[in-house]
Amino acid sequence: MLQRTLAAAPQLAVALLGLGLLDAVGSAPPDRGLAKKGPHARKVVAAAVVDESAVVPAAGTTDTLAARHLLSRGTFGVTGDDLEHVLDIGIDAWLREQLEPEGFDDEEMAARLARYPAAGMEQDELYERFPPPQVLQRQLRRMGGDRDSVGFDQEAIQTLRLELGVQPPGRILFDLAGAKLQRAVYSERQLEEVMTDFWFNHFNVFFGKAADRWLVGEYEREAIRPHVFGRFEDMLVATARHPAMLFYLDNWTNVAPDSLRTEDANFERLRAMPADRRRRFLERRGVSAEQIEQIQVVMERRRNMQQGINENYARELLELHTLGVDGGYDQDDVIEVARVFTGWGITRPGRGETGPIRFSYQSRLHDPTDKQVLGETVRGSDGMGGMKEGLDVLARLAVHPSTARHLATKLAVAFVADRPPEGLVEELESVFLETGGDLRAMTFALFSSPHFYDPALYGAKLKTPFELVASALRVSDATVMPSRPLFETLNEMGELPYAAQPPTGYPDEGEDWSNSGSLLQRVNFAIALAAGQIRGVRVPDPDDPSTVVARVLPGADVTALAPAIADELQASGTPPREYGRRTLGLALGSPEFQTR
Amino acid sequence: MSGMHRRVFLKGGAVALLALGAPPSFLARAAMAASPLGGSSGRRKTVVFVFQRGAVDGLNMVIPFGDAEYYDARRSIAVEPPRRGDVERAIDLDGFFGLHPALSPLHELYGRGEMSIVHACGSPHPTRSHFDAQDFMETATPGDKATRDGWLNRLLAATDPHACGCDHGHGGAPTSGAGDGRTLDDAAAHASDHAVGQSALAGGGDGGQLLSPLRGVALSAEMPRALRGRYETVAIPDLAEFGVAGGRDESLEGAFDRLYRTKDTPAGSMDLLTDAAEGSFDAIELIERTDPLSYAPRAGVQYPGTDFGRSLLQIAQLIKADAGVEVAFADIGGWDTHVGQGGASGQLANRFTELGRGLRAFCDDLGDRMEDVLVVSMSEFGRTVRENGSGGTDHGHGNCMMVLGGAAAGGQVLGRWPGLEREQLYEGRDLAITTDFRDVFAEVALRHLGADALEANQMESIFPGFAVNPARFVGALR
Incomplete structure (x- = not known):
């Protein structure tokens, strides 16, 4: 299941690697003033x-x-x-x-998190330890492999990984989700954890979208967590500038129309052709097969770079991050806001390199004309002043x-x-x-x-699957070690952390989480957890079955549930030595425990 | 309240029947009983809805190669017009429209008259938000975000005589959502009145009116909006694992069944839970009895090894097992092609390959049973006519739907083509809509699922605020 989630990720931005094709890259302004x-x-x-x-x-x-x-x-x-x-x-x-x-005191938590090292790594180290497959493929070619091969030889790449002692990038999610669960279960800073979860979900980015694998951890660490008890505007700006968001909602491809056009008419003509037509065009002119291959690579890369407005970020900024869908904006506002954010992009490492991806405002790609946003004129400007338009719009939206x-x-x-x-x-x-x-x-x-x-x-609230899992681990005195089955369970229940593909994140309402299939998954999780059947999770056998229900639901009225469970144990002929675990399973799977 | 009522009735019915000495396999027979949705034929009809989430680029799915504007607007991602023997071009359908080459598995169905297409079709609402547009399509109430239940949930409720057709006035219209304040106990008592009244029929093998708990199923972990609502529908992530402790512990199953059913103070989230529980335990029992997993795909049929492929395979198994499925739902994602979508090959073509192979496998697998099964595809909106700067397309408006099956008025691309000249476009940029998606839904509901037997106010409950008028139907069904 986990693999399936990862495999489904769109292969959009292989282009990120080896992109040194942009003519000029403006440098990011200092953080001061933001x-x-x-x-x-x-x-x-x-x-x-x-x-x-x-x-x-x-x-x-x-x-x-x-x-x-x-x-x-x-x-x-x-x-x-x-x-x-x-x-x-x-x-x-x-x-x-x-x-x-x-x-x-955060020391105990730091020790726990050490078991999930990728969650705390900087981009540099992540690229080193979880290199993109394209990098390994290049290495294979250099080592004298088949020069003409275009596809990836998975087996050769896997062998090389073993030799180099590196892991596939999908593995990063394992540590990210593991660290999140550790915090949810054990951190004393519970409210901060709960609010970090809420605001990450509000400004959702998706681990599975290509380059975001190496960015999601840093995004939560730098753009979300520091601001959950701070100013909304600061979080809004931090998410707008973070490469994880710029990549996830495509704003890195949002540029002023024609800002990449070159003077060379032949080049433009070739570039505009679909790849298959271009190939036939070149073949008819007797261009050698090897040259055609090279031209195709360059052209496709050119085409993947931007020549126009991309509305995706602007739309979600208005609909999801700030005003809300009924917040009084229209399609024209979306387009105008998209124009405001032209040039908000990311640094792209040179061909063959895998350096960190940073925010970069590229003034050459910014549309310097005036815009009309929510009935007010945003004065366009060129040079580095163009970035201020975006900051001003964010400031307006934030309040x-x-x-x-x-x-x-x-x-x-x-x-x-x-x-x-x-x-x-x-x-x-x-x-x-x-x-x-x-x-x-x-x-x-x-x-x-x-x-x-x-x-x-x-x-009155139904727990989401993640809330159910975390709360069950909290009340059952579980020792949680890195556990793949636990994440498979979360994935099957539909709430694997960092894996929500749509910009809405995971839903907040009970109707979205209650149906027959998911109810069974909840019950089955409770049974497996109590029985100690989830690998990587140790749950002690409750020594006094009579106190289990009260321990699972502290402070709640269990005058109906406790005897009902006791009756079930008697009626089913459960041997007394299994009373503790059986009671725990029934209590964790009970309707009372599904709500909060 | 209608959903809960029906569930209680089923269980109450079971107890009553057993007390009268009826055979315990009544549930299985309930599933096989003729459906009220069968129409006059008396045969059970099924519709499988396939939601292409993320807004598929309908202009590259069914290509208007006869419209020159298409090629002007899409310089790098257009699919070239058909040419005999060239498999990297559109596949000619009618001299104007062509199928994307990656959908070639469907072309034979079209040729056999088992597939029709409705183009320039969609929602009249202008939203370009995925989430709103999907909601609007699944609730069938464009522009009204207050609608809580899905249109298929309302369709199932309206066609269930126990949910709506009884004369005790036990519940409001299924759209009310709020219920009528009746407690579970009342409902149970009320239901057992029915059970006694019906037992002779059911026990006498006269078909009865017991309906399957699997009338509405989604083969996914999450219940799609279209099936959500007061009427109990079931989401099944995996048939093989659908049960308490994977179906291996009956005493646990019974224990949980009782813990959930004895909740007598439904409030807030609790009634969501009790409804879900009743649906689960009835469905488990039925799946045990009909054993859909014993039906392997027909020889030579290969479903894609993806979530979508697995969903279709399991829907086929449920249909073959006569489990009583009338409405099934499957999702296929990955259509939001803002960047580098490709033309005849590439990112979008790969999605079409999975879609085409999956649908074809389903049709081949079901064989003759496709006479009673219809597959309908939908997507929340179309994409911009003009390609964007990233070799992709942005959120647009009009789109196309596909209808597959023996009942399809196949071999035609239907609907009026509005043209792609700038002044013909919606808001100057998107394909205009000439067929409201609700007209296609209504045609399917009336002509295939037998909703034509419903009274006007029941139709109104399925499509609130929308006057169903067969004169507007495009004729996607025979």
């Missing part, structure tokens, strides 16, 4: 946090169900220890603790009322209910607008709103 974190923004956060604190029950008065509810949404699964902690210090203090994740509405709704759906209370959405919307998009303030508002603590909404 990050607008200042004392002011910080003060707003503090003010919002303090102002809102009155609605939260004070320490010592927190009721168990409310605390359980908070943990079920603000962590990857309620554990007995966490519940005790919240009841001890109160909801408000717990939120403050979690909103300052630096306060938690637009439609963006506030869109993000407020999305947060409320993800963390509160599939049909969230309108009052909550309005509350989050105004916090976002008043603080200029401060995500710490917004997160605090979300988890402390009286709407959030409406008992009618307790247990």
Whole structure:
């Protein structure tokens, strides 16, 4: 299954390698001036946090169900220890603790993550240890292989990998997903993990899209995680500039029309032909087979480079990242925004090299004319000034009322209910607008709103497959080592991390995750986990079966479930020595455990 | 509430029948009973919907080689007009349209009159968002994002006498979604009234009206929007593994069955779960009894070894096993060709190869049974007429659909061709639409699935806000 996911990845950008064909590459401007974190923004956060604190029950008065509810949404699964902690210090203090994740010692987590080294590697090292097959093929050719062979000889490449001690790039996902799961299960910075998951999904990129394999880890590390309690605009700009996004939504191919045209008419004529027609054209003129091959390679590469607008990023920027589909823009705005982002590209390593891919603004490829975005003129400019157009548009979008509405709704759906209370959405919307998009303030508002603590909404969300797996591992005292079967399970349930192909990411609503097939997969996962049948995951045999249900669902009302499970064990004639694991399996597979 | 009601009825029915001494294989016979969708023939009809997610470039799937504008707009990705003996060109269909060469396995079906094509077809809504457009197509309500259920779910509900045809007023219209506040207990009591009333029929081998829990299936891990809704449909990622603990532990299966069925306080996500559970356990039982995995593909038939190929193979197995499938759904992705899509060969051609081989294998495998089976392809919108700067195409508007099977009015490309001159294009850039996709859906529902027996208000429940009018049908079916 895992292999299938990877194999299905589009082979779009082999072109990334050996591209040194662009005539000129502008250099990226320094980061200075982009990050607008200042004392002011910080003060707003503090003010919002303090102002809102009155609605939260004070320490010592927190009721168990409310605390359980908070943990079920603000962590990857309620554990007995966490519940005790919240009841001890109160909801408000717990939120403050979690909103300052630096306060938690990270050493133990660092030791755990060491088992998933690729997740923390820089691009250089990733290319070295997980080289693209094209690089290995070139090496094979140099070593005297068949010079004419165009396709990849998988076997020869695999042998070479063994000789060099390197691995296929698909293997990077194993470490990325493994590290994510470690954090979800064991990190004390639970709220940061939950919000990182949410915002990555919001600004989704897909591991399987060619060059993104070497970029996704860095993307989460640099463009998402540092901003989850920061300013939305900073995250928006960081994603817009990150090569993972520029590649995923094709903006690296978005250039001003005709900006690549050369003066050579014959060249242009040849370039415009379809490959097969070009081949016949050249053959008729007596060009040698070897030369034709060379010309074809150059021309196809030329053709893969851009000569026009590509709307993909602009569209998703408006529809998904900021305004929302009903946010009041139209197709003309999409085209105009695409023109604004012409020239936002990536550095491409020279032929045969595999250096890191970086953001690069290429002013030669930018459309310097004026644009009309959402009814306002964006003054076009050339030179490095052209990049400012994009930053200005991002700044406008980042604090637009439609963006506030869109993000407020999305947060409320993800963390509160599939049909969230309108009052909550309005509350989050105004916090976002008043603080200029401060995500710490917004997160605090979300988890402390009286709407959030409406008992009618307790247990109202269906866990997604990843939430189910993480929470099951959390309550079963599992020791999780690198485990391929675990990822195969996640893939089959439809939520393998970093593997959501569409820019929407994975869905947030229960209807998308509940159907007969997926219910069986949930139940089957629970059985396999409890029985210790998932390789790489060790689950201790519960020594006291009578406490298992309460441990799986701390703080919940299990007065119906616990005896029901006990009855089942008796009726099925389960031998008493299997009571512990059997109870665990039934509890983890129970309807109560599928919700949060 | 209708879905839950029907499920409870089935189980309640089982208990009632067993109490009356009816044979335990009633579920299997329920599956084989004549379907209300069979129309007057009494034979069960099936439609397999294939969704090409990502917006296929319909202009390169079925190429308007007779329209000179096509070649002007697509200088590097056009497929050249047919020429006898040249397999890298379009395959002539009618002197104006040609099939992409990678779809050659389908050409024979077209020649035999078992495949028709509707061109310049699609959604009247202007959105160029994949997600909105897919939703609109699957809910069959373009422009209305509030629709929660899929049109196929509503079709199944409208044609299920237990879900809608009873006179107790047990549930609102299937589109209401909100249910009627009736609790499970009420529904169960209500259902067992039915069971007693029906038991003589069912037990007497008179066909009865028990319907298969597999009427609506998706061969995928995720349930497509089109089948989602209150009526229970089943998503099956893999037939061989469809069961609790892979079908190896009956006591566990029973235990989970009870844990889920005894939830008596459905709220929020819980009713989603109980519905899913009831669907699962009924489906497991039926699959056990009909044993679809014992049906191997016909000799010489080779499905592609891809997710799509496996989906089609398993749909064929369910059909051959008489498991009662009336609507099946399969996805095939990879059509969002913004960059380097290629022409007669290349990225897009490779996708067509998988599509063409898969569909052909399915038709060959089912053989004579294709008389009662229809395959309908769809995709959320078409792509720009003009190629973009990246040797690809961007999101467009009009597209084409394919209809395969014995009931297809084959050998024709249907629909009015709007032309590709700039002033003929939608918003000056995309193929215009001359056939609303709902007219094709409605034609399939009426002519093949027997929805013509439904009353007007039931048709309205399947296609809300859209007046079905057979005079507009393009005649894709015989």
